[in-house]
Structure formats: C-alpha cells, structure tokens
Amino acid sequence: MARAVVTVPPRARRGEIVEIKTLAQHPMETGFRRTQTGELIPRDIIRTFRCSYNGTEVFRAELHPAIAANPLIAFTTVATESGTLSFEWAGDNGYTVTEIAAIKVE
Amino acid sequence: MRTTRRQFLLLTACAAVPATATAQLDSNLAANRKAAFQAALKKIIGDSPVRKERVKLVLPPLIDNGNSVPLTVSVESPMTEADHVKAIHVLTEKNPLPDVVSVTLGPRAGRATLTTRVRLADTQTVTAIAQTSDGAFWSDTAEVVVTLSACLEEGLI
Numbered sequence: 001m002a003r004a005v006v007t008v009p010p011r012a013r014r015g016e017i018v019e020i021k022t023l024a025q026h027p028m029e030t031g032f033r034r035t036q037t038g039e040l041i042p043r044d045i046i047r048t049f050r051c052s053y054n055g056t057e058v059f060r061a062e063l064h065p066a067i068a069a070n071p072l073i074a075f076t077t078v079a080t081e082s083g084t085l086s087f088e089w090a091g092d093n094g095y096t097v098t099e100i101a102a103i104k105v106e
Numbered sequence: 107m108r109t110t111r112r113q114f115l116l117l118t119a120c121a122a123v124p125a126t127a128t129a130q131l132d133s134n135l136a137a138n139r140k141a142a143f144q145a146a147l148k149k150i151i152g153d154s155p156v157r158k159e160r161v162k163l164v165l166p167p168l169i170d171n172g173n174s175v176p177l178t179v180s181v182e183s184p185m186t187e188a189d190h191v192k193a194i195h196v197l198t199e200k201n202p203l204p205d206v207v208s209v210t211l212g213p214r215a216g217r218a219t220l221t222t223r224v225r226l227a228d229t230q231t232v233t234a235i236a237q238t239s240d241g242a243f244w245s246d247t248a249e250v251v252v253t254l255s256a257c258l259e260e261g262l263i
Contacts, residue, residue, distance in 0.1 A: 017216035030225070032202050058214040066198060066206040066225050068174040074221035078214055 006087055008101040012079035020051065021074040024089045024097060030065035046091035049073055054083040063091075079105045139200055146204040150195050150235055151243050161246040163196075163234040172226040172256035177206075181218035181236040181244065191218035193237045200230040201256075225256035 007021040024046060031043025043065065051059040058077050077085075087099045164178040181191045190213045196206040206224050218236065226232070229252050235245045 021221075030202075053214065056214070058212070060210040061220075062208040062210075064203055064205040064207065066201050066203060068223040068225050072221070072223050074219075075209075075211070076215055076217045076219055078216040080214075 004087065004089060004097045004099045006085075006099050006101050008085055008103055010102070011104040011106060014079065014081075014105050016079045017076050018079050018103070019074065019076050020085070021072065022049070022051075022087055022099075023070060023072050024049075025070055026089075026091065026095070028063075028065065028067055028069045028071060032065070044092045044095075046071060046089050046095060048088075048090050050088045051075070051077070052086045052088075053077060054081065079103060081105055136200075139202075139204070143197060143199050143204040146197055147233075147235075150197075150208075150237075154241070154243050156235065156243040156245045158245055158247075160244045161234050161236045163232065163246040163248045165232055165248045165250050167249065168251045169226065169253065171254045172228075172252040173254075174223045175226050175250070175252075176221070177224050177232070178219065178221045179234045179236070179246075180220075183218050183238065185213050185216055185218060187213050188239070190239050191215075191236050192239055194218065194220055195235045195237075196224070197233045197235070198224075198226065198230060199233075200228040201225070202227065206232075226250060226252050227255050228252060 004024040009018050012018050026046050027044065029041055029044040033041045035041060045065055046063050049061045049063065050057060059075050061073055063071060082103065082105045085101045085103060089097045160182040162180045165175060169175050179194050179196065183189065183191045191211060194209045197204050198206055207222060209220050211218060231247050231249055233245060233247045235243055237243055
C-alpha cells in the first residue's frame with residue numbers, strides 16, 4: 001500500500017516562510033538493474049510531485065531514476081492564509097498518492 | 107610439451123583481445139555519458155551563458171553508499187514577483203541518465219531551496235542550475251567521492 005508522510009507546521013504567522021517535508025513510500029526502481037537471471041527489472045518511478053496551496057500550485061518537481069528510494073522532498077512556502085496544502089505524487093504503472101495537510105495562519 | 111613460437115603468439119593475441127575490447131567499451135561509455143550530460147545541459151540552458159554565482163549546492167564530499175545521498179540546493183534570491191527563481195535543475199556527469207531532478211517554483215516559495223536524496227553511480231561532479239525570472243542561468247558544482255556505487259547492488263535480487 002502506497003503511503004506518504006508530510007510535515008507541515010500546524011500554525012504559522014502571516015507571511016512566515018514555512019518548511020515542508022514530504023516522504024513517499026516508493027521503491028524508485030531505476031530500470032537499469034537486473035535480476036540474478038539477467039532480466040532487466042522494468043522501470044517504476046515517481047515522475048512528478050506537485051504541491052498546491054488552497055488550489056494554487058506553489059511547487060512542482062520532476063523526478064528521474066537518480067532519486068533515491070522513498071523520495072524525500074523538502075522545500076519552503078510562504079504562509080499566506082489558512083487553508084489546506086495538497087500534495088500529489090504520480091508515477092509509472094498508474095501510481096498516484098494524494099495527501100492533505102491543514103495550516104492555520106494567524 | 108614445449109610451446110612453439112606460433113602457439114605462443116596465438117595465445118597472447120587471444121588474451122589481448124578481450125582486454126582491448128573492455129577498454130574500448132569503457133571509453134565509449136564515458137564518452138556517451140559525457141555526451142548525454144552535454145545534451146541534457148543544452149536542453150535546459152540552450153545557448154545562454156551560465157554564471158557560477160548565487161547557487162549553493164551542498165553534498166557530503168565523501169559518501170559510503172551512493173544509493174541515498176542527501177543533497178541541498180539553495181539559491182540567493184529575494185523571491186519577489188519581479189525577481190525570483192523559476193526553476194532548479196540537478197544534473198550528474200556519470201549516472202546512466204544525467205537528469206536527477208527538475209523543480210519549478212515561484213515567489214510563493216519564499217526561499218529558493220530544495221532538499222532531497224539522490225543516487226550516485228560513481229565518483230563525479232554534480233551540477234545544480236537555477237533559472238531566475240529574468241531568464242538568466244546560475245550554477246554551482248560539487249565534487250563527490252563515492253566508495254560504493256548505487257549501481258553495484260544489481261544481481262543481488
């Protein structure tokens with residue numbers, strides 16, 4: 001079962017820069033490895049990651065096989081208003097995971 | 107049985123062939139990867155000049171295991187509507203594919219920073235390129251020594 005963890009501070013002052021850490025459970029199979037019998041293991045990676053703040057996209061990343069398994073992505077955003085941050089991972093073999101975190105801005 | 111001169115020559119010739127073959131393969135591989143890196147770089151920056159300023163790429167200088175290497179890119183920028191970082195790209199020279207990660211951000215990010223964990227196939231130079239809103243490119247490189255490559259675990263499954 002695909003899982004993801006996000007760390008967002010639950011409350012922040014208006015205009016404060018908050019750090020967001022995300023971790024998705026995924027093997028990030030590169031497509032370059034072989035089994036003991038010499039068969040190529042097909043590529044299976046997360047291709048894109050997006051973060052939206054109240055529906056507006058604030059951060060997007062395109063991932064390649066050189067990202068380690070269980071990709072960690074940490075970035076910052078400005079706390080503008082109370083609301084929700086939604087995170088979306090999409091990848092090979094129809095992999096999609098969404099996660100939502102609430103933030104309260106005072 | 108004594109080895110005749112003819113047999114000896116034949117034997118040495120046979121032994122030499124695989125050695126040269128691997129040597130050629132290695133140089134081809136290195137050349138291919140270098141070409142792939144140049145192509146990936148060109149795809150990002152086109153013909154624009156790149157200045158080695160403002161970007162800071164932080165990687166540990168010595169890594170035991172190339173499978174998971176912490177990487178941080180930070181770019182000096184006021185991150186305002188008029189002057190902000192649009193994109194950050196990370197490239198490697200000797201991985202099977204040069205691209206590592208491409209990030210799109212804007213003034214809503216507050217700070218132009220990115221932290222992730224990457225795979226490194228070999229001791230190599232990692233390059234980070236940032237594009238600011240005025241279209242200029244900035245970069246930084248980091249030399250990394252990898253003792254155990256990310257690609258050596260193949261065949262263990």
